[in-house]
Structure formats: structure tokens, C-alpha cells
Amino acid sequence: MANSKGNNINIPEAKAALDKFKMEAASEVGVNLKEGYNGDLTSRQAGSVGGQMVKKMIEKYENDLK
Numbered sequence: 001m002a003n004s005k006g007n008n009i010n011i012p013e014a015k016a017a018l019d020k021f022k023m024e025a026a027s028e029v030g031v032n033l034k035e036g037y038n039g040d041l042t043s044r045q046a047g048s049v050g051g052q053m054v055k056k057m058i059e060k061y062e063n064d065l066k
Contacts, residue, residue: 021053021056022049022053025049025052025053025056026049026052029049029052031045031048031049033049
């Protein structure tokens, strides 16, 4: 059965790196994130942050293939 508590990070050391990555992506798309809860974001803002993160991950993967 799926975990209903949301996204869990299995490697605790990765949390800080993911938070930093999220803040960088938010800054690049002009979304002002704050530490902690950001429930006041619109769906569009949250989606643009996630989309930017995916875009950067794909770019890194493609560059690593070269």
C-alpha cells in the first residue's frame, strides 16, 4: 500500500540539497519561496518551479551523456 504521508526522502542528507535545488529553480522562474510551508503559492507558480527542476535535471543528464 502506498504511503499516505506524502513524499519521503530516504537519504536524510539529500533533503538539504533538494531544498537548495528547489530554491534555485524558484529563483530562476521568479517565484518567491520561503523556508517551510509555501501553501500560498498558486498551482501555476508551484508547477513552474517543478517544471524548472525537471528541465534542469534533464539538461544535466543529457550533458553527462556527452
